[in-house]
Amino acid sequence: MFFLNHIWVIPLLPALGAALMFFFGRKLSKSAVNFFCVGAVVVAFAFSCFTVLQYTGWAAAHNHQPFEKIVYTWLGSGTGHLGYTTASGGAADFHVDAGFFLDPLSAIWLLFVTGVGMLIHIYSIGYMAHEGGYYRFFGYMNLFMFSMLTLILGNNYILLFVGWEGVGLCSYLLIGFYFLKKSATNAANKAFIVNRIGDAGFILGIFTIAWYLGSVRFTQVNEVARSGIFRIGDPTLTLACLLLFVGACGKSAQVPLYVWLPDAMEGPTPVSALIHAATMVTAGVYMVARSNALFVLAPNAMKVVAIIGAVTAIFAASIGLVQNDIKRVLAYSTVSQLGYMFLALGVGAFAAGVFHVFTHAFFKALLFLGAGSVIHALSGEQDMRHMGALAHKIPTTFKTMLIATLAIAGIFPFAGFFSKDEILWQAWASENGAYRVLWYIGYATALMTAFYMFRLIYLTFWSPSRVEHEVEHHIHESPKSMTVPLIILAFFSIFAGFLGWPHSLKGSNRFEKFLEPVFAREAVESETRGKEAQLAAGKKEEEHSNPTEYLLMILSLGAAFAGWGLAKRSYGKAAEGYREPIDQIAHPAYEVLYNKWYVDEAYDYLFTGRRKLGPVRLGVMGAGDAAWAFDANFVDGGVNGAGWTTRLIATISAWWDKWIIDGLLVNGIAFVTRIASYPVRLIQWGLVQWYAFVMVAGILGFVMYYVFR
C-alpha cells in the first residue's frame, strides 16, 4: 500500500522540478536541469507504474472500487455554511477535497501521460540542446506534467478543473515559447482565448452538476447518477453534459473550437508531441469518459458528442489532405483522431474511445517527435515541398515514422488498427445501426487518414529530393537522446494495440476488461433500465462473432491500403514543382481545402472583427456594433431626449418663476406699493422741527375750531 498511499508524490515531483526551475533555473547548468526535470518525470513514471500495479492488486480485493485518498479539505467548512438544497431535493453541502483518485480509467491516463511524458522529456534534451531558455522550457514542461497529473488524479470536478486550467496555461506558455516571434505569441493567445470559451462551458457544467446532484466528487456524482432517481433524458442532466462537452470541445479541439490546435504548432516540436497530440488534448476525452455515468442518462448529449466527433474527424482530415507544413498535417490529423475518440464516446463505446486515446498517444507522439527529428535534420525546414528522399539519410527516424504511419492508417497489426476498427465497429453496431451514417463518415475519414499520412511519408522520405542545397549538406541523424524515445514509441505503436485484441479475432481484449469497472456498471444499470442507453462492454460480446465485423475489418483495411496506393501514385515521383492531385482534379476544392475551409477567415469575420465587409464588421463584433449603434442612437437618444425635455421644462419653469412669480406677483406688488407710497412719503421729510410745527399748527387749528365754533 505504500505507493497507493503516497500517490500524491506523483504530481508533486514535477511540481518541485518546475518550482526549482522558476526560482533557480537561471543559475543551473543544462545537466543540472536535465537531472532535476527529466529525473522528476522518470521517477514519477516509475512511481506511477508501481502505483498502478499495486492498485490492480488492491482493486481485486476491493470489488474493483476506485481508490480514493483524501489529503485535506480544500473548500467547504463542514459548518453547514455552504449547505444548500439540490435541484432534485436532497440536502447537500458544497465541499471540495484535495483528494486523489485512481481507477482503471485514470490509471491508463497516468501510465501513458507519465510514460510518453518521460520519453518526450528525454527527447527534448537532444532537441532543445541548442535553444535559449533551456531551463524555462523544462520548467514549463514539468509544470505541465504537474497540471496534467492533477487533472488525472483529482477526485472531483473542481480539482480536475484546476489541472485543466493548469495545462491550458502551460500550453499557452509553451506555444509562445519563442516569444520573440509574433506568430508564436499570436498562436499562444489564440489557444488560450479559444480554450477560455470551452472552459466557460465546462465550469458552468460543473456548477450545474453541483447544483443538481449535490456534489462534485466523482464517486458521489456517480453514485447519485446511478441511483436511478433521474430518468433517462433528464433535461438538466442533458444540459450539464452538453456544457461539459463544450469544455471538452475547447480542450480537445473539436469543431467549432478546434482552430487553436493547428496554430499551436508554433511551439517547439516536443511540446506539440506531448501537449498538443498525446496528452493534454485528450483531457476532454478523459473528462467525458469520467462523466460516463451522466452521459448515459443524456442520450441527446451523447448524440451531439457523436455527431461533433464525426464531423470533426472528416473535416480536419479533409484539411490535412493538402497542407504542406509537416507539423500542420499532423496537427489536423490529431484533430481528426480526437474526433474519432469523441465519435466512440458519443455512440457509447467509452472503452473503445479510451483505447484509441491510448494507442493514439504513442503513434501520434512518435509522429510528432519524428517530424521534429526531420525538422532538426533539415535545419528547421518544415515545408514538405522542400523535403524528399530522406529515407536513407535519417534511417531511424524514417523507420519509426513509417511504423507510426502504418499504425495511424489502421493497418493490421499495428496499434491503430485495433482501436480505430473497434470505434468503427461500435459506430456501426450501436443502437442497432442508428448511427450507421457516422460509420460512413468514419470510414471516409479512415481513407483520408491513410492518404494524407502516406502523402507525408512519400513527400518526406521517398519521393525525389527537393531539399535546398545548403541544407542538404547538413542532414544528419538525430542524437541518441532523440532516437531512443522514437524507438521505444515505435515499439508501443506496434504492440499497444494487442492489449485490445478483439474477441472476434480470438483475442481477449484485456484493455476493455481492465476498464470494465469504470464503464460496465453503466451497461448493467442501463440495460436494466431500458434500451435507450447504449453501451459497450458485455452487450456486444456475442455480436462480435458477427460476420459483419469481419467484413468491416476487411473494408477498413482496404481503405487503408487504398489510401496508401493513392498516395504512392500521386507522390511517389513528386519532383520539384509537383502538383497536388486534388489541385489537378478540382482546383476550387483544392483552394477551399488549402485555405482550411476559410474557417479562420470566417471566424475573423464573425468573432474577432479583424476582417470587415467594407467598413462594416460582421458577426459578434457586428452585433456589438449594432448594439452600440442602437445604444448610441435609441437608448441614449431616449436618455438625451428625456434630458432635453427636462431641460426645456426647466427653462420654461425658470422663465415662469422669474417673470411671473417673482416679477409680476412678488416684485409687482412691491412695485405698486412703492409707487402708491410716494405721495405719502412726501410729507415725511425728516426735519423734526417741521413735525413739531405741523403738530403745533394742528393743535392751534383744533383750538381755533373749539374756540370759534
Place this chain on the structure above:
Amino acid sequence: MEITTLHYLVVAAALFIIGTIGVLTRRNVVIILMSIELILNAVNLNLVAFSRLYGLHGQVFSIFVITDAAAEAAVGLGILIAFFRNKETVNADEIDLLKF
C-alpha cells in the same frame, strides 16, 4: 396793582409761546433744548399759579416736572453729543434721517 393769578398765566403763556417759537424756528439743537426748558417752565408756572387756587397738588406736580426736565435735558444732551460725534453738526436742518 395787585398781582393776580391772571398775570402769572399771561407770563406763562408768553413763556410758552416764546418757547414754542424757539423750538420751531431755531436751528441749533442746543437752543431747541433750551426752548423746551422754557416751555416746561411755562407749564411749571401755570401749575404753581393754579396751586394758589386749588391746593398744593400743582406745586408737587411741578417738582416732578423739574425732575423730568433735568432728566430730559441730560438725555437730550447725551443724544446730541452722540449725534455730533457721528455727523459733526448740531444743526437741526441737517438732521433729516427720520424720513421714509
